[in-house]
Amino acid sequence: MATKEQMEKVKDIVVKLRYLECMDNIIYYDRWNNCPKDGFDYEGKVGAYLTELSNEKLTSKETKELVESLEGETAFDSDTDKGMVRYLIGKYKEAVQIPASLQGELNQANADGQLAWGKCYEADDFESFKPVLKKQFDLQEKIATAINPDEKPYQVLVNRFDKDYRLEEIDAILAKIKDAVCKILNAVREEQSKIDDSILECEADHDTVLRIVKKAQEILGLDKDKSTLFEIHHPVCVCTGPRDSRPSTNCDELIHAILAVVHETGHGLYNYNANDEVAESGLWGGIEGAMHESQSRFYENHVGRTREFWENLYPYLQQEVPKYKEISLDTFLAALNKVKPGLIRLKADELTNTLHIIIRYEIEKEYFDGKLTVDTIEEAWNRKYQEYLGFTPKNHQEGILQDVHWASGCVGYFQGYALGDAYAAQFAHKLLTDCPDAFEKLEKGDSSAIGNWLKEHIHQYGQTYSAREMLKKATGEELNTDYYIEYLKEKYLH
Amino acid sequence: MATKEQMEKVKDIVVKLRYLECMDNIIYYDRWNNCPKDGFDYEGKVGAYLTELSNEKLTSKETKELVESLEGETAFDSDTDKGMVRYLIGKYKEAVQIPASLQGELNQANADGQLAWGKCYEADDFESFKPVLKKQFDLQEKIATAINPDEKPYQVLVNRFDKDYRLEEIDAILAKIKDAVCKILNAVREEQSKIDDSILECEADHDTVLRIVKKAQEILGLDKDKSTLFEIHHPVCVCTGPRDSRPSTNCDELIHAILAVVHETGHGLYNYNANDEVAESGLWGGIEGAMHESQSRFYENHVGRTREFWENLYPYLQQEVPKYKEISLDTFLAALNKVKPGLIRLKADELTNTLHIIIRYEIEKEYFDGKLTVDTIEEAWNRKYQEYLGFTPKNHQEGILQDVHWASGCVGYFQGYALGDAYAAQFAHKLLTDCPDAFEKLEKGDSSAIGNWLKEHIHQYGQTYSAREMLKKATGEELNTDYYIEYLKEKYLH
Numbered sequence: 004m005a006t007k008e009q010m011e012k013v014k015d016i017v018v019k020l021r022y023l024e025c026m027d028n029i030i031y032y033d034r035w036n037n038c039p040k041d042g043f044d045y046e047g048k049v050g051a052y053l054t055e056l057s058n059e060k061l062t063s064k065e066t067k068e069l070v071e072s073l074e075g076e077t078a079f080d081s082d083t084d085k086g087m088v089r090y091l092i093g094k095y096k097e098a099v100q101i102p103a104s105l106q107g108e109l110n111q112a113n114a115d116g117q118l119a120w121g122k123c124y125e126a127d128d129f130e131s132f133k134p135v136l137k138k139q140f141d142l143q144e145k146i147a148t149a150i151n152p153d154e155k156p157y158q159v160l161v162n163r164f165d166k167d168y169r170l171e172e173i174d175a176i177l178a179k180i181k182d183a184v185c186k187i188l189n190a191v192r193e194e195q196s197k198i199d200d201s202i203l204e205c206e207a208d209h210d211t212v213l214r215i216v217k218k219a220q221e222i223l224g225l226d227k228d229k230s231t232l233f234e235i236h237h238p239v240c241v242c243t244g245p246r247d248s249r250p251s252t253n254c255d256e257l258i259h260a261i262l263a264v265v266h267e268t269g270h271g272l273y274n275y276n277a278n279d280e281v282a283e284s285g286l287w288g289g290i291e292g293a294m295h296e297s298q299s300r301f302y303e304n305h306v307g308r309t310r311e312f313w314e315n316l317y318p319y320l321q322q323e324v325p326k327y328k329e330i331s332l333d334t335f336l337a338a339l340n341k342v343k344p345g346l347i348r349l350k351a352d353e354l355t356n357t358l359h360i361i362i363r364y365e366i367e368k369e370y371f372d373g374k375l376t377v378d379t380i381e382e383a384w385n386r387k388y389q390e391y392l393g394f395t396p397k398n399h400q401e402g403i404l405q406d407v408h409w410a411s412g413c414v415g416y417f418q419g420y421a422l423g424d425a426y427a428a429q430f431a432h433k434l435l436t437d438c439p440d441a442f443e444k445l446e447k448g449d450s451s452a453i454g455n456w457l458k459e460h461i462h463q464y465g466q467t468y469s470a471r472e473m474l475k476k477a478t479g480e481e482l483n484t485d486y487y488i489e490y491l492k493e494k495y496l497h
Numbered sequence: 498m499a500t501k502e503q504m505e506k507v508k509d510i511v512v513k514l515r516y517l518e519c520m521d522n523i524i525y526y527d528r529w530n531n532c533p534k535d536g537f538d539y540e541g542k543v544g545a546y547l548t549e550l551s552n553e554k555l556t557s558k559e560t561k562e563l564v565e566s567l568e569g570e571t572a573f574d575s576d577t578d579k580g581m582v583r584y585l586i587g588k589y590k591e592a593v594q595i596p597a598s599l600q601g602e603l604n605q606a607n608a609d610g611q612l613a614w615g616k617c618y619e620a621d622d623f624e625s626f627k628p629v630l631k632k633q634f635d636l637q638e639k640i641a642t643a644i645n646p647d648e649k650p651y652q653v654l655v656n657r658f659d660k661d662y663r664l665e666e667i668d669a670i671l672a673k674i675k676d677a678v679c680k681i682l683n684a685v686r687e688e689q690s691k692i693d694d695s696i697l698e699c700e701a702d703h704d705t706v707l708r709i710v711k712k713a714q715e716i717l718g719l720d721k722d723k724s725t726l727f728e729i730h731h732p733v734c735v736c737t738g739p740r741d742s743r744p745s746t747n748c749d750e751l752i753h754a755i756l757a758v759v760h761e762t763g764h765g766l767y768n769y770n771a772n773d774e775v776a777e778s779g780l781w782g783g784i785e786g787a788m789h790e791s792q793s794r795f796y797e798n799h800v801g802r803t804r805e806f807w808e809n810l811y812p813y814l815q816q817e818v819p820k821y822k823e824i825s826l827d828t829f830l831a832a833l834n835k836v837k838p839g840l841i842r843l844k845a846d847e848l849t850n851t852l853h854i855i856i857r858y859e860i861e862k863e864y865f866d867g868k869l870t871v872d873t874i875e876e877a878w879n880r881k882y883q884e885y886l887g888f889t890p891k892n893h894q895e896g897i898l899q900d901v902h903w904a905s906g907c908v909g910y911f912q913g914y915a916l917g918d919a920y921a922a923q924f925a926h927k928l929l930t931d932c933p934d935a936f937e938k939l940e941k942g943d944s945s946a947i948g949n950w951l952k953e954h955i956h957q958y959g960q961t962y963s964a965r966e967m968l969k970k971a972t973g974e975e976l977n978t979d980y981y982i983e984y985l986k987e988k989y990l991h
Contacts, residue, residue, distance in 0.1 A: 022546045025539070026520050029527055033737075037530065040722040041769075042741025045519070049738075052516045056550065228534040243527075244543075247536025275535075 004078040005088065012069050013087050016060060017285035020094060023057045025243050032241045032249060036233055051110065058106075061098035070095045083284050086467035090286060093166070100150045109142050113412035120410035129399040133377040135410060140370060140377075143414045147371075157371035160415030165292040165422065167471045170368065173418050176484055177361050180421060183488040184357050185391065191342055191354075191495050200338040202330055203258045211323050212254040215316075216264040220250070222315045223268050223302065224450045229275045230268075237407070238263040240270035240299075245282035248274040257324070258339070259350075261316075262307055269302030270295060272454065276462030287465040292416070294470040296423030297430065298457070304353050304424075305431045306453065308340055311446040342495065344392045346401045354495060357424060358391045363406070363417040426474060428487035430461070433478040498572040499582065506563050507581050510554060511779035514588060517551045519737050526735045526743060530727055545604065552600075555592035564589045577778050580961035584780060587660070594644045603636050607906035614904035623893040627871040629904060634864060634871070637908045641865075651865035654909030659786040659916065661965045664862065667912050670978055671855050674915060677982040678851050679885065681989050685836055685848075694832040696824055697752045705817050706748040709810075710758040714744070716809045717762050717796065718944045723769045724762075731901070732757040734764035734793075739776035742768040751818070752833070753844075755810075756801055763796030764789060766948065770956030781959040786910070788964040790917030791924065792951070798847050798918075799925045800947065802834055805940040836989065838886045840895045848989060851918060852885045857900070857911040920968060922981035924955070927972040 005013075030050050038046055060066060070092055079085040116135050123132040147156035150163075158170050165173075207215075217232065233241075233251045241249040248271030252264040273295060277287035289295045306312050313332060321327040327335065342352050348359035366383055369375045375383055384403045389395045396402025408416065434441055434456045441452040460477040467473075474482060499507075524544050532540055554560060564586055573579040610633050617626040641650035644657075652664050659667075701709075711726065725743045727735075735743040742765030746758040767789060771781035783789045800806050807826060815821040821829065836846050842853035860877055863869045869877055878897045883889045890896025902910065928935055928950045935946040954971040961967075968976060 019546060022543045025543055026524075026547075029523060029540075029543075030520075032531065033523055033527065037526065037725050037727075037743070038737070039725050039741055041720070042723065042738045045738035045741060046523075049516045049519055049523075052513060053520075226535070229536070231531050231533050233531075243532070244536045244539035247533055247539060249531070 021285040116410035195342040198341045200341045207257045240267040242274040245287035265307035266299040266303040269299035273298040277465035278463040281465040292419040293422035297426030301427040360421045425487040428490040515779040610904035689836040692835045701751045734761040736768040739781035759801035760793040760797040763793035767792040771959035772957040775959040786913040787916035791920030795921040854915045919981040922984040
């Protein structure tokens with residue numbers, strides 16, 4: 004049994020690690036919103052110092068002894084205590100396994116890679132991007148080996164984000180999903196191609212877009228006292244405290260801006276809804292990877308693409324953007340939910356989005372298995388796009404150069420979106436079992452039944468449990484992709 | 498002679514202390530600009546942790562030994578080395594002298610005091626404010642005693658901001674200034690009262706005010722890549738890095754907004770203009786107290802109230818605010834520079850501003866000398882206002898309750914404004930000796946001669962020197978208030 008004294012020490016360290024993490028997030032937010040251009044360099048140094056402080060804390064003699072005294076311990080006073088210990092041990096291991104110099108090299112490569120990607124993307128120049136990609140993948144492999152030399156590097160990289168999945172299991176899940184999605188796609192492709200989705204394109208000035216996305220957040224029940232909306236090229240949600248979430252959007256295209264803000268608001272709600280005990284323990288903020296994406300995907304797809312949601316937002320949209328006065332909600336919803344396979348992931352519909360994710364996962368896996376090199380990776384990419392989606396990129400921009408993820412160090416993350424989709428459908432099913440009228444209430448403008456269910460069954464626990472445990476606790480089952488496949492069939496083949 | 502190894506250690510600590518200070522400033526900025534209401538509490542905790550980290554670093558065995566090995570050392574390789582050692586020893590002493598618990602108590606009292614002041618001010622309730630003020634002054638006295646029990650508490654408090662002045666010296670300087678200002682005031686009072694300054698009041702919407710203050714910053718040569726403008730009730734300049742200054746303003750009243758932004762821009766330029774060596778050593782940002790205020794006052798009064806500055810801004814103002822098309826620049830400048838004694842410091846003209854400062858300094862001094870209590874302080878305040886300015890407050894709001902400084906822990910700071918005015922005039926005199934055509938250039942829209950002189954002679958050195966040393970280095974003289982008095986006479990009695 005972990006002692007009270009041990010747990011006080013654990014809590015003290017966890018809470019302080021979160022303070023440092025939050026400072027880093029505040030800097031991240033500051034860079035995108037306030038920092039003048041010439042201030043970036045110094046903020047980068049401050050951020051590196053925060054990493055150093057965090058590392059010092061984790062690798063201190065005190066932490067080492069504490070972790071060693073608690074490893075293997077299974078009896079705890081509460082789930083929160085257990086969660087704190089798991090959190091600390093996880094962070095400790097990373098800190099002692101990854102040499103600081105290697106972590107520093109990676110941070111630099113991520114920053115450099117992001118810049119290089121921007122230039123190569125603009126110039127549609129994959130040749131110049133190859134050494135950047137090679138460097139990044141080499142570093143990722145070094146990190147994987149540092150963490151666990153006895154494991155396949157890609158297994159380690161995936162587990163950095165989705166801690167409790169073996170590759171074989173992910174392979175099987177994704178294969179099942181891919182198979183179902185491809186079948187549905189083949190069945191609806193022709194019929195769906197007839198839907199006119201050009202109505203989704205519309206001119207709306209910046210302030211109008213902002214007003215509409217704020218209205219969307221209001222319908223979703225986002226608490227203004229706990230959130231700040233901001234704008235950024237690639238939307239994210241910055242979590243800067245247990246009661247402070249900052250979802251963002253990109254206001255260039257109205258409908259995209261709405262779906263993006265709904266997605267990020269899902270992250271935001273998950274972040275700020277921890278109960279007081281969890282918030283004080285430092286475990287607030289939600290489980291990284293598939294579980295966090297399940298909340299954003301839930302809001303994006305199971306809420307943000309539904310008639311019930313738009314019954315509330317559409318009148319407002321019609322008022323703000325006169326062209327929609329001429330267009331019925333039915334017509335609008337058909338366009339919004341149109342299946343439209345294509346080459347660009349960020350423009351993908353709900354159904355084929357998963358195929359984009361699977362392609363990236365498969366390519367990462369093949370690369371780290373030694374089956375691909377930076378010289379053959381593009382050919383693999385293009386072949387898969389032709390096979391799964393029916394298109395071959397005409398240039399690098401609409402192909403291998405479209406995502407910044409790899410260049411900026413995000414390797415081993417993509418499967419989380421696909422797993423998150425499966426989680427989201429399982430949650431949606433359970434929510435409807437528990438609260439059959441949740442969506443009738445939403446139709447009347449009240450999203451609280453949905454929000455409360457998620458808060459009670461998932462959000463309040465923050466990072467107390469592993470993703471797998473949380474899923475089981477909330478739905479009573481292990482991951483069952485049938486819910487996701489049934490949901491897709493119901494939606495597209497009804 | 499300080500060794501290379503010692504200096505490397507000193508630099509490492511100073512640079513890291515500045516990182517932590519900057520993080521705290523970024524949080525401060527974030528609270529006023531981005532943080533949602535419910536996020537304040539957590540950011541407060543993060544801030545307290547940063548203070549803890551800073552304190553840990555300063556009171557560590559390593560720092561202690563380093564400081565002890567360097568105390569009394571006078572031979573250094575460079576002025577920057579000397580400056581770093583002085584900086585570190587100053588911070589070290591504060592950290593070891595002030596118990597962490599007392600510092601924590603003060604931080605809490607400052608936060609509570611600020612809130613209490615807001616309520617008492619709104620309710621015009623000085624009676625309820627008395628215990629708040631008493632608590633704050635008691636804590637300040639404890640801190641002074643902790644730092645140096647053998648010194649008068651007020652001497653210690655003043656030296657926390659203006660490090661190298663004895664009270665007797667400040668007394669003599671302020672007495673001389675007060676005497677001169679009162680004489681000028683008596684001589685011009687009647688004549689000045691005839692000037693119509695109602696033209697300064699005007700309706701201007703928020704965006705118009707913002708455009709005009711940005712134009713003012715442009716004329717002052719503020720580098721957009723190194724600065725971010727923001728809005729706040731009481732304008733400040735937040736310094737978040739060696740190349741990152743954030744001046745603010747309050748857009749409620751146009752002319753006040755302009756003068757405030759010119760003042761804060763002075764702080765901002767001082768902050769970001771350190772040379773590379775000084776920036777890398779952590780000594781960037783300028784010398785606290787009188788020297789920093791001399792730069793803001795210089796810009797506010799010696800630039801921002803001049804014909805040469807307004808020759809550039811006034812046409813823009815006339816274009817943005819049509820009512821000024823009917824008003825000549827002469828008429829406008831007379832109103833802007835009108836001597837108008839009154840009760841409110843923040844609305845004071847350039848001449849009588851100093852009297853407000855002196856009143857606060859005298860009251861602080863009398864209080865800590867035991868001559869005043871919170872029960873007699875208001876009577877003293879009112880008596881001095883009648884004596885120096887010719888008015889007695891009709892309520893607490895326009896009297897003792899007007900400033901938030903004391904409630905929020907800013908005790909021992911006011912003299913810096915008055916000394917800063919004297920410094921500013923001395924700098925202005927030297928600038929004109931070195932560059933006789935600096936203001937002719939400004940009249941043509943080119944502020945670079947002024948900016949470059951300040952950068953070359955003051956800004957580039959950051960905190961390398963003490964205020965006294967810096968003044969001597971830049972002007973060749975010790976503080977000579979004759980320049981300030983001559984400047985005022987020239988301006989008002991010509």
